[in-house]
Amino acid sequence: MMRINANPTMDTAIKLLAVAVAMFAFVFVVMVPLYNVLCDVLGINGKTDGTAYTAVSTVVDESRTITVQFIAQNNDEMPWRFKPQVTMMKVHPGAANDTTFFAANPTSDDMVAQAIPSISPARAAEYFHKTECFCFNQQPLDGNADTAMPLQFIIDQDLPKDIQTITLSYTLFDVTEMVRDAVASR
């Protein structure tokens, strides 16, 4: 092995220190990005793609009907009212579908929210394509205001045959502080 220092003890110590520094960097440079890539690619944790789906759907598979259920919930201490327009839809793979979620800010303060999606079963996540979603952006809402937030999605024709029901859950997080801090630090 290559000698870095003429003193063998210092040589060993310097190499080991380099290993320790490399392992610290490994956490940030490899582990975190790799985890996010793996979750995106494999759809683990029911994470859906964070950006809009742009591919054009060609065939609508009328022979299959998939039940899509919607759940809306607040993260703790989030005071907004948050609910789906419909709790359940029956859709065909390949077809474009529209629905809406309603949110209302009952407080007198201007707030910002972020909705985080999760698909169950997690295997279905990579076949659930959103062409438009309010979850792609943060949702600012004035005090005592309400809003309708659109969602457009297509279920992929390649969805495994054994999946008949997909549950899409949104958790609404209060990110007002986070946004304010980011603005303040700019």
Added chain:
Amino acid sequence: MGDHHHGPAKGLTRWLFTTNHKDIGTMYLWFSFAMFILGGSFAMIIRAELFQPGLQLVEPAFFNQMTTLHGLIMVFGAIMPSFVGLANWMIPMMIGAPDMALPRMNNWSFWILPPAFLMLASTLFMEGGAPAFGWTFYAPLSTTYAPPSVTFFIFAIHVLGVSSIMGSINIIATVMNMRAPGMTYMKMPLFVWTWLITAFLLVAVMPVLAGAVTMMLMDIHFGTSFFSAAGGGDPVLFQHVFWFFGHPEVYIIILPAFGVVSQIIPTFSRKPLFGYASMVYATAAIAFLSFVVWAHHMYTVGMPVAGELFFMYATMLIAVPTGVKVFNWVTTMWRGALSFETPMMFSLGFLILFTIGGFTGLMLSIAPADFQYHDTYFVVAHFHYVMVAGAVFSMTGAVYYWLPKWCGRMYNESMGQVHFWVSFIGFNITFFPQHFVGLAGMPRRIPDYALQFADFNMMSSIGAFIYGASQILFLYNVIATIVAGEKVSDEKTWDGAEGLEWTLPTPAPYHTFEVPPMIEAEPAH
């Protein structure tokens, strides 16, 4: 100066400025014992609260602080520094080196520890209380919902991580560069081997722990979202990073214990260790496998089936090298001229109880079964069988084994035997019933529990008080030995002992092996 055989300096500065491996080893051992008592007293509070169902003594929030600090202090303050202390004392004497390779760094790696733990303990008196999120400090409990003192906790983890890394670099540099001529790697005593491998594990994973707490720090204070779903992060990421450190960590704790037992059992069997080479390879295999099994702590987190299966089979694979080790220890004793002095008793206690802990570990490794055991007292019972009856019993045996060599006085054998039996019985009364309440569904880390668990919990608490009290006996025996023990001067305290440390005068002089010893052709282990 001139005289190479000068003794230690006088007064407090001897300990502050010392670069002597024996002084530093001694300080590590006393510090870790103090932490053992502190962490143990937290355990006594936990068991006192759990003596009966209902809330009697402490508030639930304080109870959570106790479980958290008990775990942190026992893992990072008691067990790890105790083995580092043992390594400091024994490794130079076992490989024929005059001191550790980097003596000044050695001084520093010890002296940053007490401030780190002082800071960690001081969080108890801070507004909002000490960290209460468990020793595994899962996000978002340790970020979004953490008390303000979490920042001090993070700094303490950074400092003790730096201490561990410096200690490990020192041990590796010593073993690789300072062995006496003729002491090849495969002639090193097994304790040196297990520590060499442990030190590599530490250098590899302590920075990962530092990375995890750094991400927490950034999430809490600098607006990042590594672990916050609202900002696009993921709390499950924390668990992956933590256990990527955490699983090698459990072998960091147990491998030096394997090394100690591999020294003690041959001595009192009066036979060389059976299967020396296979012991070395088994240790290396366990260390390697420890990097690819971390997610078995997270079966219930929602992994794909393929992931569950991979981590299940990889975990079960660890039973093979571990089985090799247990087999070798038993075979070493087979047809040996056995005697049962206190160090041997603790090693036998280790062997039996660690094997039980290994079996419950195998039960937990089975992914479908783990869904029932997860986060119950069954897990608590499992890891106390490997941590206490594994690491602590072996460490206790090590103190009895080498104490006469260190101070030139013999401990009280009868008191040692009493200490062993009270510990052994107390330990089993404490933790054996926890298997049952765990299988019956009692969750861990709760200050109160359903009525059907009452009897077993009372047993557990009584056992814990017995086990705790037996450590006072240990402390008394050690102090009595140092102050007024019967003087011994034989180089070999134990007639069956082999190895370079037993060629030195008793008590071991302040400076040893200033001239490297000659290693004979036969193996030194």
